[in-house]
Amino acid sequence: MSKELNPLFGKRVELDASLTVAVIGAAGKMGMRVSNNLNLTDATVFYTEASEAGQARLQELGRVASTVDDAVPAADVVILAVPDVVLGTVSEQVVPLMQSGAVLLTLDPAAAYAGLLASRDDVHQACAHPAHPSIFLERTTVEEYADTFGGIAAEQEVVAAFEGDDEAAKARVEAVVRAIYAPVIDVHWVTVKQLAQLEPTLVETTACMIGQFLKDSMDHAITEVGIPEGAVKALFYGHIGIALTNALRGSNPFSEACLEAMDYGRDAIIKDDWKRIWDDEDLDVVLAKMLKLEKIERS
Ligand SMILES: NC(=O)c1ccc[n+]([C@@H]2O[C@H](COP(=O)([O-])OP(=O)(O)OC[C@H]3O[C@@H](n4cnc5c(N)ncnc54)[C@H](O)[C@@H]3O)[C@@H](O)[C@H]2O)c1
Structure with a gap:
């Protein structure tokens, strides 16, 4: 029992x-x-x-x-x-x-x-x-x-x-x-390596960072630009949902104008060499930070 x-x-x-x-x-x-x-x-x-x-x-x-x-x-x-x-x-x-x-x-x-x-x-x-x-x-x-x-x-x-x-x-x-x-x-x-690539590279380094960036962007709209908080949150929270379901599951196509703004945002915010976070050397750099080590020593 x-x-x-x-x-x-x-x-x-x-x-x-x-x-x-x-x-x-x-x-x-x-x-x-x-x-x-x-x-x-x-x-x-x-x-x-x-x-x-x-x-x-x-x-x-x-x-x-x-x-x-x-x-x-x-x-x-x-x-x-x-x-x-x-x-x-x-x-x-x-x-x-x-x-x-x-x-x-x-x-x-x-x-x-x-x-x-x-x-x-x-x-x-x-x-x-x-x-x-x-x-x-x-x-x-x-x-x-x-x-x-x-x-x-x-x-x-x-x-x-x-x-x-x-x-x-x-x-x-x-x-x-x-x-x-x-x-x-x-x-x-x-494998252990694949799990380490998922956590942190895909999860913390990518998804959690973007989640916090969404918050930073929203706070900027409220405190620096001065748009009423209720309006910012109403529009942003709903649109985060539609952005994720459109991008990850293709629920609806993004409009032509939206795609233009997305390209502009990608050029302005994302570095060209972003895929280096998937290199083994970069993974070791992040892991050393997380584990408070000077560097990862591999035998
Ligand atoms: N917090 C999360 O959201 C989360 C999610 C998934 C995985 N993890 C993993 O879970 C593990 C634990 O993380 P956490 O966030 O729960 O840590 P925590 O700091 O909340 O808790 C750790 C506990 O271990 C105790 N402790 C420390 N040294 C000890 C020892 N020698 N013997 C017995 N107890 C000892 C501490 O007193 C504390 O109660 C980590 O490997 C972490 O990466 C955490």
């Missing part, structure tokens, strides 16, 4: 009762999210957290904080939900304690692709990043609309990487990934 049904998406979060999962950094943003969902499964879950404030948060939720020494050797899957800048040192503490055949699961590929994670021949490494609910997801309930991040009520997909060819271990990871990010539509398997 499942411990509880998720009241928001009304289904069990499936995970075999024989599985044991350890969450390292269980009181952080992702640690809390994945723990909330693991807590809806039949699996045994260990929570570890370094900060005292975090341990107090776990206690408020009735979650018993374990030490790494107790949690890690018991786990089939160890989830590292700690900041990327400490993943290297935390993995050095955790990996030697892991069971043979267990899986070290990270939630972002930067440290794995940069070669910062401690490894062991008999320990598998995997990384799974939530895609977040698509802007094109057909939501029907208030809860689905409210769940912008995913993992609560709105369905999302996941992109993941698994090192090695142990299909049983990979299946175990997929089950855990489907549970921690539930409700999940599908898990797409790629």
